[in-house]
Amino acid sequence: MARSVTINPPKMCQPMGAILAYMGVHGCVPLVHGSQGCSTYPRYNIARHFRESAEVAVSSLAEDAAIYGGAKNLTEAIKNVKSRLNPALIGICTTCMSETIGDDVKLIAKNALVPGDAMKIIPASTPSYVGTHLTGYDNALRTLLETLAAKGEPNNKINIITGVINPGDIREIKNMLRIMNVKSIFLTDISETLDTPIMPGGHKPLLPDGGTLPSEIVDSANSLGTITLCRTAGSAAVYLKNKFNVPAVLDPAPIGVVNTDRFVQNISKLSGAPIPDEIIRERGRLIDSMVDVHHYMFGRKVAIFGDPDIVSAIVRFAAEAGMNPTVAMTATRHKDFAPDIKAVNSEYSVDTQILEGTDLYEFHKVVKTYGAELIVGNSKGKDIADDENVPLVRVGFPVYDRVGVYRYPIIGYNGSIYLLDQMTNAILGHKYDPNKLHQ
Ligand code: SF4
Structure with a gap:
C-alpha cells in the first residue's frame, strides 16, 4: 500500500543549501527571511558537520507577520546585519512562511538600501515546501550570478x-x-x-x-x-x-x-592545458589502490544513499573497483540520476536498484531484499547499518557522529583512493575473517 508519510528523509530544506552557497562567498552574510527555527536548524547542522560556527541572520517572523507581512522584519534585519557586520553582500533566502505570505523580497531589499550603498543584496527564492537543500543551493547560486555577473575582458579562467x-x-x-x-x-x-x-595570535575576524x-x-x-x-x-x-x-x-x-x-x-x-605527468601518476596510484584491495572488495554488496551526483558517481566507482552496488538511493529527484545508474548497470553487468525521491525507510526495505555488506551515506544511515550489522562509511552531508569527515576529499583521483581505502577498511574492521572473504 502506498505510504502517505515520509520516514527518515535524507534531505534538508532549501534554505540549508542556500546558506551553504552564500557561506562560500567572501564577506557574505546569509539572512533567512523566516521564523527563528529556519536559521537555527541550518546553523545546527553546519556546527555538527563542519565543527564551525556560522553567522546566519534571521528576520524572526512571528504570528503578526503572517497577517501583516514580513517587510518590517526583513527591513530591520537588513539594517541590523549592516550595522553590526558591515558585509559586502547579504544573501537572502526565503522560507515556507515568507513565501506563503507572499512578501516581495526583491522590492523590500531594494527599498532597504540607501542610494550609493556599496553593499549588495541577493534575493533568492527558496520556499521549502518544494525542492531540497540542493535546489536551495542551486537557486541561491544562480541568483548570485544573475545579480552580479557582468561582461568584461576575457579572463582565461x-x-x-x-x-x-x-x-x-x-x-x-x-x-x-x-x-x-x-x-x-x-x-x-x-x-x-x-x-x-586559527592563525598565530588567535585572531578570528567577524566574518x-x-x-x-x-x-x-x-x-x-x-x-x-x-x-x-x-x-x-x-x-x-x-x-x-x-x-x-x-x-x-x-x-x-x-x-x-x-x-x-x-x-x-x-x-x-x-x-588548452596539457594533462601533466603528475596528474597521470595520481591516476596510476588510484588504479594501483584498486588492484591492492581487489581481493577484499570484489563482489562486495554495497548500498549507497545521499545526493544524486555523489551517489551515482560512487555507484560507478564501486562497479569499477569490482564491487556489486545493489542499491542507489537519493531523496532529491534529478533527471540524470536514473540514466547514470542504468549506464553502470549495462556497462558492468550489475543490477543496482534505483530509488529516487524517497526516504531511508524505503531504502532499508530494499537493502533487506537485495543485500548489503557495506552502506555508504551520511550519518542518517547509522541505524540502518546497525540493524543490518554492516559498516557505514560516512560521506556527504550531514555527518555528525564522526569528526573530520569534511576535511578529506572523496573527489578526484586522490579523493577516490581515500574513499576506497575507507570502504575497504570498514569491511576489514567489521568482521574480517581471512579464511572466509565473503561473509
Ligand atoms: S522546512 Fe520551512 S519551516 Fe522548516 S526550517 Fe525549512 S524553511 Fe523553516
Missing part, C-alpha cells in the same frame, strides 16, 4: 561550480588545477570559510577569511567555460551560457577513474 561538497573536496580540485596550471573561479568556495584556520570574492563572481561571465562538479547546481552554468555565451559542461561528479578522467579532459579541452 575556468568556473568551477562546486555544489554541496566538502572543504577537502574543493581543496583537492584546487590542487589538480594548480598542477595543471589552470586559473579558476570557484562558485562558491567554502574551503576556508567552513574550515577556518571568516576565504570564499569567492564578489569581484570573481562578477568576472565569471568572462571565463573560458564552466564545469559543474554537481549537476544539481547546474542552473548557474546554464545561465552563464545563455546570457554570456560561456560554454557549460555538466558532467558526472569526478569520483572514480572514468568520471575523473572526464573532468581532467574537460579542464584540458576548455583551457
Whole structure:
C-alpha cells in the first residue's frame, strides 16, 4: 500500500543549501527571511558537520507577520546585519512562511538600501515546501550570478561550480588545477570559510577569511567555460551560457577513474592545458589502490544513499573497483540520476536498484531484499547499518557522529583512493575473517 508519510528523509530544506552557497562567498552574510527555527536548524547542522560556527541572520517572523507581512522584519534585519557586520553582500533566502505570505523580497531589499550603498543584496527564492537543500543551493547560486555577473575582458579562467561538497573536496580540485596550471573561479568556495584556520595570535575576524570574492563572481561571465562538479547546481552554468555565451559542461561528479578522467579532459579541452605527468601518476596510484584491495572488495554488496551526483558517481566507482552496488538511493529527484545508474548497470553487468525521491525507510526495505555488506551515506544511515550489522562509511552531508569527515576529499583521483581505502577498511574492521572473504 502506498505510504502517505515520509520516514527518515535524507534531505534538508532549501534554505540549508542556500546558506551553504552564500557561506562560500567572501564577506557574505546569509539572512533567512523566516521564523527563528529556519536559521537555527541550518546553523545546527553546519556546527555538527563542519565543527564551525556560522553567522546566519534571521528576520524572526512571528504570528503578526503572517497577517501583516514580513517587510518590517526583513527591513530591520537588513539594517541590523549592516550595522553590526558591515558585509559586502547579504544573501537572502526565503522560507515556507515568507513565501506563503507572499512578501516581495526583491522590492523590500531594494527599498532597504540607501542610494550609493556599496553593499549588495541577493534575493533568492527558496520556499521549502518544494525542492531540497540542493535546489536551495542551486537557486541561491544562480541568483548570485544573475545579480552580479557582468561582461568584461576575457579572463582565461575556468568556473568551477562546486555544489554541496566538502572543504577537502574543493581543496583537492584546487590542487589538480594548480598542477595543471589552470586559473579558476570557484562558485562558491567554502574551503576556508567552513574550515577556518586559527592563525598565530588567535585572531578570528567577524566574518571568516576565504570564499569567492564578489569581484570573481562578477568576472565569471568572462571565463573560458564552466564545469559543474554537481549537476544539481547546474542552473548557474546554464545561465552563464545563455546570457554570456560561456560554454557549460555538466558532467558526472569526478569520483572514480572514468568520471575523473572526464573532468581532467574537460579542464584540458576548455583551457588548452596539457594533462601533466603528475596528474597521470595520481591516476596510476588510484588504479594501483584498486588492484591492492581487489581481493577484499570484489563482489562486495554495497548500498549507497545521499545526493544524486555523489551517489551515482560512487555507484560507478564501486562497479569499477569490482564491487556489486545493489542499491542507489537519493531523496532529491534529478533527471540524470536514473540514466547514470542504468549506464553502470549495462556497462558492468550489475543490477543496482534505483530509488529516487524517497526516504531511508524505503531504502532499508530494499537493502533487506537485495543485500548489503557495506552502506555508504551520511550519518542518517547509522541505524540502518546497525540493524543490518554492516559498516557505514560516512560521506556527504550531514555527518555528525564522526569528526573530520569534511576535511578529506572523496573527489578526484586522490579523493577516490581515500574513499576506497575507507570502504575497504570498514569491511576489514567489521568482521574480517581471512579464511572466509565473503561473509
Ligand atoms: S522546512 Fe520551512 S519551516 Fe522548516 S526550517 Fe525549512 S524553511 Fe523553516
